[in-house]
Amino acid sequence: MIMQDLQSPGAPRVPQAPPSSRWRPGPLIIGAAAVHAAAAAAVLADSATMPWAVGGVIGSHLALAGAGLWPRSTLLGPNLLRLPPSASDCVALTFDDGPHPELTPRVLDLLDRHGARATFFCIGDRAQQYPGLVLEIVRRGHDVENHSMRHPLLFSTYGPRRIYKEIIAAQNVLTAITGLAPRYFRAPAGLRNPWLDPILCKLGLQLATWTRRGFDTRDGDRAARIAQTLTGKLAGRDILLLHDGHAGRGPDGRPHLLTVLPAVLAATQRAGLRCVTLRAGTATN
Numbered sequence: 001m002i003m004q005d006l007q008s009p010g011a012p013r014v015p016q017a018p019p020s021s022r023w024r025p026g027p028l029i030i031g032a033a034a035v036h037a038a039a040a041a042a043v044l045a046d047s048a049t050m051p052w053a054v055g056g057v058i059g060s061h062l063a064l065a066g067a068g069l070w071p072r073s074t075l076l077g078p079n080l081l082r083l084p085p086s087a088s089d090c091v092a093l094t095f096d097d098g099p100h101p102e103l104t105p106r107v108l109d110l111l112d113r114h115g116a117r118a119t120f121f122c123i124g125d126r127a128q129q130y131p132g133l134v135l136e137i138v139r140r141g142h143d144v145e146n147h148s149m150r151h152p153l154l155f156s157t158y159g160p161r162r163i164y165k166e167i168i169a170a171q172n173v174l175t176a177i178t179g180l181a182p183r184y185f186r187a188p189a190g191l192r193n194p195w196l197d198p199i200l201c202k203l204g205l206q207l208a209t210w211t212r213r214g215f216d217t218r219d220g221d222r223a224a225r226i227a228q229t230l231t232g233k234l235a236g237r238d239i240l241l242l243h244d245g246h247a248g249r250g251p252d253g254r255p256h257l258l259t260v261l262p263a264v265l266a267a268t269q270r271a272g273l274r275c276v277t278l279r280a281g282t283a284t285n
Contacts, residue, residue, distance in 0.1 A: 018181055018204030028067055028075040029194055068156050071190025071209050077197030080184070080208040083237040083281040090276045091238045091268055093118040094210065096147055096186065097217075097245025099126055099133035103255060104244045108140050110258075114265040116275035118142050121186045124149035124170030126245060131177045138178050143277040146170045146182040146205065156191035164199050171203065184208040184278055208278060213241035216256040218248045223259040230260065231267035239278070240264065 025033075067075040074081075083092055093111075098104045098120055111118055120137050122144050127134045137144055148155060149169035158166070167185060175181045185205040187196065192207075200207055212233075214226030230240050242264075247255040268275055 018183055020204045021201045023198040023201040026075060026077055026197075028063060065193075068193045069191060071187075076192065076194055077200070078207060080206060080239070080278070080282070082211050082239060083276075083278075085237070087276065087281040088236040089272070090236060090274045090281050091234065091240060092278050092281050093240055093242065093264070093275050094121060094186075094208075094278070095119070095242050095244045096121045097126075097151065097243050098122055099130045099137065100245045100247070101130055101133065103247055103257060104130075104133050104137070106258060107244050107261065108136065108142075110261050110265065111142070111275075112140060114269065114275070116265055116268070117277050117280065118275060119145055119184070119278045120244070121145045121147035121184075122170075122174060123147050123151045123245065124173040125151075127170075127173050127177055134174070134177045138180070143279050144174055144178055144180070144182065145184040145186065145208070145278070146174060147186050148188050149173070151188045153188065155188045156193050158193070158195070160195040160199060163193075163195050167199060167203060167205070171205075208239070210241040211238040214256075214260065216248050216260060217243050217246045219250075220248070221251055222248065223250055223256050226256055227260045227263040230264050234267055234271055234273070236271075236273055237281075 067073045072081055073079065083090055093116065095104075095107060095118060099122060104120075107118075120142055122134060122137075124146075127144075134144055146167060147170065148166045150166065152158070152166065155163070155166065171182060181204075183204070183206065185200055185203075186208055190209050196207070212230055214222075214229040216222075216226050230242075242257055242261065244257060247257045249255050250259065265275070
């Protein structure tokens with residue numbers, strides 16, 4: 001039903017779209033559906049079971065909501081948390097919420113100096129504002145992926161049509177600018193709901209979150225803590241999250257990103273690891 005709705009006449013198409021995949025509901029989705037069916041059957045057989053049936057349905061909804069509020073959860077569908085074993089000598093640096101006219105160029109320069117490659121999850125609206133920066137990201141050997149069109153804070157409360165429109169709009173914008181269709185999607189703040197996975201399957205996108213993040217969007221004297229969170233247990237296959245958009249700043253006004261990123265790159269080199277894009281890191285999986 002969801003996919004039929006999304007293919008209604010007049011719906012926008014993805015240029016050069018990645019191949020779609022078959023959606024397979026996960027155990028939590030199947031379990032919730034079974035609870036609903038059992039509750040309906042119980043009430044039809046005996047109306048006195050209504051309180052128990054309603055309680056079961058409410059419980060299943062709470063479980064689904066809880067899974068959506070846990071960014072690293074795999075209960076609602078596949079979720080890339082680490083690179084595959086074939087990339088044991090690699091880490092993936094990922095940057096969210098850009099491009100940003102001040103920070104993104106400086107991030108690119110830092111990556112160049114360390115010979116590192118990274119993945120930029122760009123917001124469609126910002127990409128439209130700064131298409132030259134998006135092209136520069138690609139020109140320097142990095143990947144651009146989908147982080148929704150407007151980065152709505154209530155994304156996880158959206159129904160299937162609004163989720164689809166958010167993702168497809170960004171997909172079209174980023175593809176038009178770079179000539180390459182994004183292959184990965186990261187939900188705003190990592191929060192989602194059960195509607196997301198079937199939509200990603202239809203669009204040929206894979207959900208990607210992270211192994212570790214430092215919450216570098218928060219202001220305050222946090223740079224050392226952020227760096228420690230990201231590098232303290234650094235290991236091959238890690239996916240690290242930083243932000244070139246909505247960057248938090250220290251007491252001196254300096255963005256945490258510009259303080260933390262050199263430390264992360266240095267730690268990666270000391271550990272004998274290579275910084276690769278998500279596409280490169282998963283290419284041999």
